[in-house]
Amino acid sequence: MTGNTYQDRTDRFAGMLMRQAAWPAAIVLTANVLAPLAASARGAFETLPAAIALSIAAASAVAVLALSALLAFDALLFRLMASHDDEASGGAAVDDMLARMRLKPAPFATRLLDDRMAGTSRLLFKQRAALALFAAALLAAGFWAPR
Template sequence: MTGNAYRERADRFARMLMQQAAWPAAVVVAANSLAPLAASARGAFETLPAAIALSVSAASAVAVLALSALLVFDALLFRLMASHNDEASGGAAVDGILARMRLKPSPSTTRPLDDRMAGTRRLLFKQRAALALFAAALLTAGFWAPR
């Protein structure tokens, strides 16, 4: 794929990734800043199930934030791809950066844009699963807290 269609597609995907990385991270940060206040006021740390649920929510919050950071990194790589005129040179530029950063070895052939997008979509799914686990654990902690 060459020209404006390739560039527009990669840039549009990068914009979408930035949005999809930002809002779950903002939700987790906001919920984590408010949850301890509500939990201590209700005595949630006094029961074992609530304490376990809060621990699970904290671990899943870290996972959401880490996956959001990875999605931002991927978005920047897609922006780099969009800055090149064709898919081959954009993919080669990304592969070169990843090899210089020692994150991936240099491939013999460059992967197409669709394959790269599919890999990032799997990362996006993992972020959503971690966000769902976070929400479920936070709600469970509220359920088990004494009234």
């Protein structure tokens, strides 16, 4: 992969990750501010199913926020990779940084960009699943709340 193609692809992926980390976190934070107001006004905490659904929503909100933070961190690592001229030096810089931060041991071989993108895409899927669980739990709490 040539330097410009590699850098453009990596930079585009990092930008996409930042957007994908931001909007679910914003939705969860907004809903967490508004949902308790609506739930207490309707008496949602008085029924057991609604309280359980709200507990599930709270747990999945934490998961969405944690995965959004991981995606933002990965986006910054991809930006670091994009600042290097080739894939090998960019991957080595990321591996070195992760080893110095003691987040991962130094690998024997540098992983390819496609492998790194695939791992981050799995994190993105987990974030979306947690966001779907959050939305479903909020809807369930609204369904079981007394009217």
